Amino acid sequence: MSITLSFHGAAGCVTGFCARLQTPKATILIDCGMFQGSKTLKALNYDDFPFDPKSIDAVLLTHAHIDHSGLLPKLMKAGFSGPIYATAATRDLCRVMLADAGGIQESEVKHLNRRNAQRGRPAVKPIYTEADARQVMAQFEKVKLGVEANVAPGIEAVYWEAGHILGSASIEVLIEDDEGWLRLLFSGDLGPGGRDYMPDPEGPAGCDHLIVESTYGDRERARLDDAARRVLLAKELNEAHDAGGPVLIPAFAVERSQELLIDLMTLMDEGQVPKGPIFLDSPLAIEATEVFQQHGWNRATQHNPFQDLHMGERLKFLRTPAESDTLERLSGWHIILAASGMCDAGRVRKHLKRLLWRRQATVLISGYQAVGTLGRILQGGARRVTIQGDPIQVRARIRSIDAYSAHADAAGLADWVKARGPVGGEVFLLHGEPPARAALRERLVAGGLDADHVLAPDMDESYVLRRHDVVPGPAEAHRIAPQAVAAEDWHNARAEFLLELDERLKAEPNDAARDALLGRLAHDLDADHKAAAAIKPLAYEDQT
Numbered sequence: 001m002s003i004t005l006s007f008h009g010a011a012g013c014v015t016g017f018c019a020r021l022q023t024p025k026a027t028i029l030i031d032c033g034m035f036q037g038s039k040t041l042k043a044l045n046y047d048d049f050p051f052d053p054k055s056i057d058a059v060l061l062t063h064a065h066i067d068h069s070g071l072l073p074k075l076m077k078a079g080f081s082g083p084i085y086a087t088a089a090t091r092d093l094c095r096v097m098l099a100d101a102g103g104i105q106e107s108e109v110k111h112l113n114r115r116n117a118q119r120g121r122p123a124v125k126p127i128y129t130e131a132d133a134r135q136v137m138a139q140f141e142k143v144k145l146g147v148e149a150n151v152a153p154g155i156e157a158v159y160w161e162a163g164h165i166l167g168s169a170s171i172e173v174l175i176e177d178d179e180g181w182l183r184l185l186f187s188g189d190l191g192p193g194g195r196d197y198m199p200d201p202e203g204p205a206g207c208d209h210l211i212v213e214s215t216y217g218d219r220e221r222a223r224l225d226d227a228a229r230r231v232l233l234a235k236e237l238n239e240a241h242d243a244g245g246p247v248l249i250p251a252f253a254v255e256r257s258q259e260l261l262i263d264l265m266t267l268m269d270e271g272q273v274p275k276g277p278i279f280l281d282s283p284l285a286i287e288a289t290e291v292f293q294q295h296g297w298n299r300a301t302q303h304n305p306f307q308d309l310h311m312g313e314r315l316k317f318l319r320t321p322a323e324s325d326t327l328e329r330l331s332g333w334h335i336i337l338a339a340s341g342m343c344d345a346g347r348v349r350k351h352l353k354r355l356l357w358r359r360q361a362t363v364l365i366s367g368y369q370a371v372g373t374l375g376r377i378l379q380g381g382a383r384r385v386t387i388q389g390d391p392i393q394v395r396a397r398i399r400s401i402d403a404y405s406a407h408a409d410a411a412g413l414a415d416w417v418k419a420r421g422p423v424g425g426e427v428f429l430l431h432g433e434p435p436a437r438a439a440l441r442e443r444l445v446a447g448g449l450d451a452d453h454v455l456a457p458d459m460d461e462s463y464v465l466r467r468h469d470v471v472p473g474p475a476e477a478h479r480i481a482p483q484a485v486a487a488e489d490w491h492n493a494r495a496e497f498l499l500e501l502d503e504r505l506k507a508e509p510n511d512a513a514r515d516a517l518l519g520r521l522a523h524d525l526d527a528d529h530k531a532a533a534a535i536k537p538l539a540y541e542d543q544t
Contacts, residue, residue, distance in 0.1 A: 003175055003182060004473045005209075006462040008050055009033055010431040012485035013041065014215050014370055015067035017431055019186065023175055026057040026152035030171060030186050030211075034070025034101070034127075036342060038372030044479055045071065045127050050460055054079035057152040061086040062188030063168035064093035064254060070101055073128040076136040083141045085151055087159060089167025089295040091140045093254055093288060098133035100253075100284035104345055106130060115389065145169065156181075163191030163201035164406050165255040166295055170203050179467060187212040189431070190408040190416055196226055197259060197305055201408070201416055209425045209465060212417055213407070214432030215368060217440025221402060221409045229403045230263050230272070236364055236399055237264075237273040237335075243397055244360030245276075245333040250348045250375060252341035252367055253285035255406055258292050260337060260366065261309055268314065274333055281318040281327065281338040281347050321347075328354060341367045343374035353387050361396040366404045371433060384499040391499055414443050425468050427454045458482045 003023050009016030009031075016035035021028050035041045053075050061084055062068055072084060072094075086094065105126035113123045143149050143159050151157045154176040159169040168188060175182045185207040193200040224232070240247045251257045257280065267273045280286060292306040309315070318324050324347050327336060338348040352374070355361040369375035377385060383394050408416060417427065427449060429437045437456045445451045455470075457463070459480055462473025501521075508514045 003177065003465045004462055005184075005211075005428075005465055005470075006051075006460065006473065006476070007428075007430060007457045008460055009035065010067070010213075011457050011459040011461065012437075012482055013037060013433060014368065014431055015041070016044065016071075017062075017068050018071070019211065019430075020051055020056075021155075021173065021175075021184075023154055023177075025154035025176075027051075027055050028152050028155060028173075029056055029059045029075075030173070031062055031068040031188075032059055032071045032075050033068040034066050036067055036344060036373065037370040040480065041372065041485065045074075047479065049075070049078060050476065050479060052079070054081075056080050056082060058082045058155075059084045060151060060157055060171050060173070060186075061090060061094075062162065062171060062186065063165055064090045064097050065165065065189070065252075066097060066101055068188070069094050069098065071127070073098055073102060073132040073136045076139065077128060077132055082139070083151070084136070084139045085141050085143050085149060085157065087145065087167040087169055088142050089291065090169070091137075091142060091167075092291045092295065093165075093167060094140070095134075095137050096284060096287040096291065097254065098136065099130050100287075102126070102128050102130035102133035108345065111388075148174075158204070160204065161199050161202045162188045163193055163195075163198045164189040165191075165198070166292055170201065172204055172207065182209075182465065182467065183207040184209050184211065184465075185420060187416070189213050189215070189406070190413065191406055192221075192408045192412055194223060194225070196303075197255070198406075203416070203420055205420055206422060207420060207424070208467060209428070209470070210417065210420055210423045211428045211430060212413065214413065214429045214437045214440045215407045216405065216409045217413060217429070217432050217436035217443070218438075219409060219436075220411050221405065224403055226263075230267055232401055232403045233260075233263055234267050234272045236362075236401055237267065240362035240364070240397065240399075241274050241333055243362060245362070246330070246355070247335045247362045247364055248348070248351050248355055249335065249337045249364045249366055250341055250343045250352075251282075251285070251337045251339060253282050253339040254288045255292075256341060256367055256404055257282065257285040257337050257339075258289055258306055258309060259404055261289075261315065262305060264335060265309075265315065275314070276333040276335065277316055278314055279316045279318055279327060279334065279336045281324050281336055281351070283319050284339060285337065286317045286319060324350070327351070341375070342369050343378065349374070349387050353390065353392055356385070356396050357393045359395045359397075363396050363398050365398070365400045368405065368407070382496075384496075384503070386495040386499065391502065410440060410443055413440060414447055417444060417449075418447060423449075423453075425453065425466070426463075426470050429454065429456045459485055 006020040009018040017031045017033045019030040035044050109126045145159050148158050156174045158172040162168040162170045170188050171186045173184045190201045191198050268275045289309050339346040369379050378398050385392050441454045460476045460478050463470040464473050505514050
């Protein structure tokens with residue numbers, strides 16, 4: 001019997017995870033995530049799925065982050081009608097996160113269509129709406145950690161603690177075959193362990209094939225306890241206060257915002273940083289905080305650290321756009337937490353447009369920034385950026401703090417893989433950019449794994465699974481060239497070029513020099529156009 005595993009996301013990048021598992025009896029997905037990063041990569045969110053959604057019998061969801069759950073409403077709209085298996089906390093977080101994602105899409109498409117109408121371009125539609133997101137919740141079915149569930153004909157699953165965010169799980173998938181049961185283990189996103197907020201990641205040993213994330217496969221972080229982490233945050237805040245403030249923290253709405261709020265309140269209460277108002281400017285983060293208050297009990301510490309996160313004199317929750325707009329009139333020392341964490345959507349962009357040009361302001365980046373995102377561009381030292389079509393000078397202090405990651409580092413990933421051994425067949429490295437995957441592969445091989453059995457699949461690549469190895473599966477068309485998956489694209493280059501052109505024109509001594517520069521550019525463009533027209537276009541395979 002043939003069992004095929006295909007990877008339709010997070011293969012060469014860190015977003016859009018989606019694995020399709022086909023057996024003679026059923027077809028399931030593990031996650032159905034949204035792509036984030038360059039515009040070329042995000043365009044995949046609008047394209048058709050590379051499979052028939054009606055053929056999917058069930059979805060097994062590792063956790064609620066949008067890059068793992070974000071296309072579930074689209075899957076439903078395209079014809080998927082089966083169950084979505086998830087932990088209770090993941091289900092409750094998805095209820096608020098997917099609705100928020102749908103609402104953001106509707107709002108941003110409305111804004112884009114106004115600009116498109118002005119430019120004579122056709123209108124676009126959102127990937128899905130808030131109503132679609134609410135509708136798909138009826139398909140969620142709750143699973144408990146450690147309890148075997150029959151999820152499709154001939155397929156069973158066991159969810160294990162992943163220690164990443166509230167409700168996150170690694171998923172053991174058991175497939176009935178001619179020799180008994182083939183065992184696969186999907187890590188999902190793994191937490192770093194040692195946090196008061198989350199249990200340490202767990203999992204069974206001795207699977208046939210292992211699919212593991214590699215987000216931080218190329219770096220190790222210092223192991224920090226709560227006190228040490230707060231020392232680093234206090235240093236950044238005190239320096240920001242000395243610079244004149246305010247501080248804008250682009251924060252992931254789920255867990256990162258809640259962790260930061262606890263630390264900010266603690267530091268102010270203990271007098272380690274100047275007291276001031278803290279604004280949580282994210283309806284999603286506010287709703288997620290309520291889920292954390294309900295489900296955040298940590299069995300390891302016998303405590304729910306999120307139970308005291310309530311709006312008060314110092315902590316302000318901003319739910320409406322009108323409340324958010326009041327921050328434009330605010331001066332002096334204050335801290336704003338706003339989504340999205342990669343600066344690519346949501347209210348944070350409005351605050352960036354308002355604060356980036358101010359030398360006294362500080363933007364404190366606290367999480368992973370994918371290639372092509374505005375957050376990654378700022379982190380890379382850009383002095384000019386474009387936000388919603390507007391060029392912005394970057395004069396603010398851009399700072400990063402690598403103490404809040406919810407992902408295991410390279411050593412943590414290697415330790416987790418070792419604890420899952422022996423792996424009878426292959427170890428697949430997903431959910432990482434090329435340098436991270438290459439570094440983790442090297443580390444795993446140095447630790448004793450056979451190099452021939454540590455694989456780094458490309459997007460839309462398939463494998464036929466056997467007990468102790470795999471063979472290439474049916475060839476499928478790549479929706480995006482492998483080298484373009486984790487790279488800045490022409491949209492990024494265009495934005496940088498236009499900003500540079502504007503600076504060059506301003507620097508010319510007079511209008512005659514500016515006309516001459518534009519004339520040379522026009523001449524080069526015309527010559528390039530004529531040359532391109534004379535060349536026969538290459539096939540996709542030749543280009544790659």
